[in-house]
Amino acid sequence: MSKKYEFPKSMNDVPTHYCGGCGHGIVHKLIAQVIDEMNIQQDVLLVAPVGCAVYAYNYINVDSCEAAHGRAPAVATGMKRVHPDKLVISYQGDGDLLAIGTGETVHAANRGENITVIFINNAIYGMTGGQMAPTSLVGQVTKTTPFGRNADEVGYPIRACELLNTLVEPKYIERCAVYDVPHINKTKAAIKKALTYQKEGKGYSFVEVLSMCPTNWGVAPTVAADWVKDQMEPYYPLGVFRDVPGGVTPEAATPVAGVVTK
Amino acid sequence: MAKGRPLINKERCKGCGLCIRVCPKKILEMSKETNGQGVSFPVCIDEASCIACSMCATMCPDCVIEIEAE
Amino acid sequence: MAEKVLMKGNEAIAEAAVRAGCRFYFAYPITPQNEIPAYMAKRLPEVGGTFLQAESELAAINMVMGASAAGSRCMTSSSSPGISLKQEGISYISGAQLPAVVVNMMRGGPGLGNISGAQGDYFQATRGGGNGDYHVVVIAPGTVQEMADCTLKAFEIADKYRVMCMILGDGYLGQMSEPCVLPEFVKEFPAKPWALTGKTPDRKQNKIMSLKLSGIDGELNAHTKALFENYQKIQDNETMSETFMCDDADYILTGYGTCARVCKKAVKMLREQGIKAGLFRPITLWPFPAKELEAACKNAKKILTVEMSMGQMVQDVKLNCGRSVKDVDFYGEPGGIIPSVDAVIEKVKSYE
Numbered sequence: 001m002s003k004k005y006e007f008p009k010s011m012n013d014v015p016t017h018y019c020g021g022c023g024h025g026i027v028h029k030l031i032a033q034v035i036d037e038m039n040i041q042q043d044v045l046l047v048a049p050v051g052c053a054v055y056a057y058n059y060i061n062v063d064s065c066e067a068a069h070g071r072a073p074a075v076a077t078g079m080k081r082v083h084p085d086k087l088v089i090s091y092q093g094d095g096d097l098l099a100i101g102t103g104e105t106v107h108a109a110n111r112g113e114n115i116t117v118i119f120i121n122n123a124i125y126g127m128t129g130g131q132m133a134p135t136s137l138v139g140q141v142t143k144t145t146p147f148g149r150n151a152d153e154v155g156y157p158i159r160a161c162e163l164l165n166t167l168v169e170p171k172y173i174e175r176c177a178v179y180d181v182p183h184i185n186k187t188k189a190a191i192k193k194a195l196t197y198q199k200e201g202k203g204y205s206f207v208e209v210l211s212m213c214p215t216n217w218g219v220a221p222t223v224a225a226d227w228v229k230d231q232m233e234p235y236y237p238l239g240v241f242r243d244v245p246g247g248v249t250p251e252a253a254t255p256v257a258g259v260v261t262k
Numbered sequence: 263m264a265k266g267r268p269l270i271n272k273e274r275c276k277g278c279g280l281c282i283r284v285c286p287k288k289i290l291e292m293s294k295e296t297n298g299q300g301v302s303f304p305v306c307i308d309e310a311s312c313i314a315c316s317m318c319a320t321m322c323p324d325c326v327i328e329i330e331a332e
Numbered sequence: 333m334a335e336k337v338l339m340k341g342n343e344a345i346a347e348a349a350v351r352a353g354c355r356f357y358f359a360y361p362i363t364p365q366n367e368i369p370a371y372m373a374k375r376l377p378e379v380g381g382t383f384l385q386a387e388s389e390l391a392a393i394n395m396v397m398g399a400s401a402a403g404s405r406c407m408t409s410s411s412s413p414g415i416s417l418k419q420e421g422i423s424y425i426s427g428a429q430l431p432a433v434v435v436n437m438m439r440g441g442p443g444l445g446n447i448s449g450a451q452g453d454y455f456q457a458t459r460g461g462g463n464g465d466y467h468v469v470v471i472a473p474g475t476v477q478e479m480a481d482c483t484l485k486a487f488e489i490a491d492k493y494r495v496m497c498m499i500l501g502d503g504y505l506g507q508m509s510e511p512c513v514l515p516e517f518v519k520e521f522p523a524k525p526w527a528l529t530g531k532t533p534d535r536k537q538n539k540i541m542s543l544k545l546s547g548i549d550g551e552l553n554a555h556t557k558a559l560f561e562n563y564q565k566i567q568d569n570e571t572m573s574e575t576f577m578c579d580d581a582d583y584i585l586t587g588y589g590t591c592a593r594v595c596k597k598a599v600k601m602l603r604e605q606g607i608k609a610g611l612f613r614p615i616t617l618w619p620f621p622a623k624e625l626e627a628a629c630k631n632a633k634k635i636l637t638v639e640m641s642m643g644q645m646v647q648d649v650k651l652n653c654g655r656s657v658k659d660v661d662f663y664g665e666p667g668g669i670i671p672s673v674d675a676v677i678e679k680v681k682s683y684e
Binding site: 041042043044045047048054057061062063064065066067068071074075076077078079080081082083086103104106107111 | 387390391392394396397400401403404406420428531533539541543
Binding site: 001006008011018019020021029180185214220 | 266269273276277325327329
């Protein structure tokens with residue numbers, strides 16, 4: 001008998017601080033597996049966010065840098081410009097990517113930085129105890145929307161893939177989820193595709209992962225997994241938004257104007 | 263189908279229970295006893311029926327389960 | 333003999349940075365330092381470097397953080413309101429012990445203020461500005477030559493001690509043109525085994541972080557104390573200052589940057605009129621050249637601090653001159669007005 005599924009080599013064998021049933025644990029595992037399979041441990045430079053995943057560097061055994069809240073894409077840009085041959089991953093949560101860091105998110109994508117952004121969307125602020133995120137659903141009860149998110153007051157949630165899909169430069173944008181095994185497998189494939197594209201110098205890639213936050217949603221992990229599928233997925237449709245190297249090229253990616261003509 | 267068995271590192275488990283419902287053979291149950299965290303962990307109640315599909319290991323957020331297969 | 337070239341202050345800083353080995357520069361436009369990004373945009377590609385106009389000053393300082401973590405010599409520049417935006421990044425960079433250079437060509441404040449040179453950011457530069465206990469080495473050049481030399485020094489100190497180094501100039505210094513001898517290209521750079529270059533099998537992962545929340549008792553306490561042991565070494569070894577005619581002076585003028593130029597002129601004119609004045613000019617504002625100041629002021633009857641502000645460095649002068657605070661007078665003009673030589677002379681004469 002040999003091991004068919006084993007503890008990833010690029011994962012540090014330490015207990016994680018994530019809650020039971022948290023999506024971070026799943027995605028960290030997938031990243032470590034992809035690093036093992038692609039044999040890129042010596043090439044990956046990880047930017048850790050401010051959020052529950054601030055300690056990502058304690059779990060994924062690669063050179064890592066902490067970024068201030070929201071600034072990860074800028075830090076990643078600095079790192080990638082110095083080491084264009086390394087594989088820079090900017091791992092971020094919803095506040096990081098879509099609230100405080102919206103500017104950095106949009107501009108790194110717009111410049112087409114050859115980095116991979118992995119966006120964990122769990123529709124809430126985890127680390128700080130469950131406040132509304134830009135991705136929280138209308139009616140969702142959080143610490144700062146105790147009566148449910150009111151669209152008249154604070155608008156609807158933001159859809160990151162759709163937003164970035166309006167820019168010219170990004171090359172690969174996909175939304176995935178980790179609420180069951182088939183979707184986890186697709187998420188792993190997306191992460192692998194993104195890092196492969198980065199290795200081939202193809203440009204900016206963005207993988208959004210709909211994820212569970214049982215503790216701050218106040219439900220059991222299995223109930224949380226169902227909530228992602230039943231409540232989040234209808235608003236955040238899964239799938240490939242663009243995959244330019246793979247032939248999926250929306251109109252926004254090939255503008256007819258925008259270049260000065262002599 | 264390959265036969266195999268799950269190797270369960272019970273001390274890593276946080277008792278989330280996500281593995282239990284993804285097992286297609288329904289051979290995982292939460293233990294009666296608790297681990298060092300004070301939570302129950304998965305126990306394979308019928309190793310002979312394990313098909314080494316790895317779905318439990320794939321689902322797990324804490325790398326609790328490895329799969330041995332022939 | 334190296335040739336003298338006529339250079340604008342801002343451009344001298346940029347060229348000196350390139351010669352110091354800076355190959356990564358990130359910035360956002362703001363008056364009165366826009367010559368620096370414009371120069372770097374043209375010059376860095378010539379030496380295989382990277383110029384990137386960031387989407388904000390906030391993004392720029394974080395790009396510096398990433399580029400520094402990756403082991404490069406890197407720089408950003410801005411002016412007062414933009415430096416305010418960078419304070420978060422400066423605190424993170426300091427906590428993570430990353431070497432980097434930031435240039436502040438000060439302008440009138442607070443808020444949007446105006447675009448003339450001023451010295452209203454002394455507190456911000458020397459007292460923190462970002463959260464937590466840390467220091468940034470602050471160097472205040474007073475001539476275009478010094479702008480070039482101090483920039484080289486800034487990169488050297490940053491790498492030697494793993495700290496942020498700030499060149500604190502002002503709008504006037506940035507705009508003036510003077511002849512200077514540009515420094516030689518630096519050829520040797522210190523090794524950075526802590527940098528993020530990819531975890532190879534022969535070593536552990538490198539982690540750059542300012543968060544010290546591991547659960548080890550007193551981790552942040554110990555880390556901060558270690559930071560300050562490092563700062564003490566800088567204090568012991570890296571102060572820079574100029575004394576001009578202080579030995580027999582009755583009155584010591586103190587000032588930095590543009591104000592020091594005014595004071596130096598005032599000293600010369602006062603001496604012509606038989607009044608024994610001298611100038612003590614700090615060049616490092618942090619670490620403040622305390623011992624040197626105390627020595628210069630030992631026999632003075634009165635000390636006059638002149639600043640383009642409502643009085644910020646004067647506090648350090650009072651603290652460190654070794655005299656009663658009553659012996660220290662202040663004359664300042666905020667909002668971009670340069671104190672006039674005549675006004676300074678009148679002040680000194682009033683002490684007679």
